[in-house]
Amino acid sequence: MIAALDVDRIIVERLAERERWEPLLPRKKIGYTRSRLFACDAFEVLALLWFPGATTPIHDHGNSYCATRVLAGELHVARYLRSDEARAADSPGLRLVGRSVQHVGEGDALDGARDLHSVANRSHHEALSIHLYAPRYAEFGIYDESGARLATATARYDAVVDF
Ligand SMILES: [Fe+2]
Numbered sequence: 001m002i003a004a005l006d007v008d009r010i011i012v013e014r015l016a017e018r019e020r021w022e023p024l025l026p027r028k029k030i031g032y033t034r035s036r037l038f039a040c041d042a043f044e045v046l047a048l049l050w051f052p053g054a055t056t057p058i059h060d061h062g063n064s065y066c067a068t069r070v071l072a073g074e075l076h077v078a079r080y081l082r083s084d085e086a087r088a089a090d091s092p093g094l095r096l097v098g099r100s101v102q103h104v105g106e107g108d109a110l111d112g113a114r115d116l117h118s119v120a121n122r123s124h125h126e127a128l129s130i131h132l133y134a135p136r137y138a139e140f141g142i143y144d145e146s147g148a149r150l151a152t153a154t155a156r157y158d159a160v161v162d163f
Contacts, residue, residue: 002042002043002065002132002134004109007067007109007132010043010045010132011045011067011069011130011132014037014038014045014130015071015130017037017163018071020163021035021037021047021161021163022047022128024159024161024162024163025047025049025128025159025161026049026158026159027049027051028051029051030051030053030054031051031054032048032049032050032051032054032056032121033048033049033158033159034046034047034048034155034156034157034158035047035048035049035157035158035159035160035161036157036159036160036161037130037161037163039136041135042134042135043132043133043134043135043136044132044133044134044136045130045131045132046130046131046132046133046157047071047128047129047130047131047161048128048129048130048131049126049127049128050073050075050119050121050126050127050128050129051121051126052121052123052124052125052126053120053121053122054120054121055118055119055120055121056117056118056119056120057118057142057143057150058078058080058094058116058117058118058142058143058144058145059116059117059118059140059141059142059143059153060082060112060113060115060116060140060141060143061110061112061113061133061137061140062113062137062138062139062140062141062155063112063113063137064112064133064134064135064136064137065109065110065111065112065132065133065134066108066109066110066115066131066132066133067107067108067109067110067131067132068102068107068108068109068110068129068130068131068132069105069106069107069129069130070102070103070104070105070106070107070127070128070129071104071128071129071130072104072126072127072128073104073121073123073125073126073127073128074101074102074103074104074121074123074127075101075102075119075120075121075127075129076099076100076101076102076119076120076121076122077099077100077101077102077108077117077118077119077120078096078098078099078117078118079096079097079098079099079100079108079110079115079116079117080094080095080096080097080115080116080117080118080143080147081094081095081097081114081115081116082094082095082113082114082115082116082143082147083095083147093147094116094143094145094146094147096145107129113141116143137155138154138155139152139153139154139155140152140153140155141153
């Protein structure tokens with residue numbers, strides 16, 4: 001597990017370079033884009049640009065730790081906890097543990113496959129967030145509100161930003 005102190009340091013390092021990478025992020029009119037800013041064996045850092053109306057399904061992050069921080073705009077986040085029984089049986093067992101509107105400087109830390117969330121930009125403006133995943137992950141699960149696993153998706157990048 002990556003230490004909280006390291007998470008802060010890694011995010012601060014990327015923020016120091018924000019003027020260089022932010023103009024390079026791909027844009028589109030709907031949804032959101034995921035751009036990789038940095039990757040090593042232990043972790044990766046992505047910038048997510050959220051367009052008005054962008055919404056993710058409820059998802060896990062494989063077995064990776066995930067730390068997020070809002071850099072611009074605001075994001076509506078719903079947090080869910082998956083029970084151990086549900087994890088074993090792959091059956092319904094999600095519990096909504098909180099909803100929040102996160103503003104600049106706020107974020108979350110999600111621990112592996114038990115901590116799930118859905119994220120949405122309900123505003124009329126773009127939102128930007130930075131995400132750290134440790135270790136990097138290739139696949140993640142998508143769920144419905146009951147906790148049923150609907151699909152396994154492959155993590156994708158819209159861009160690998162070289163700055
Ligand atoms: Fe996520």
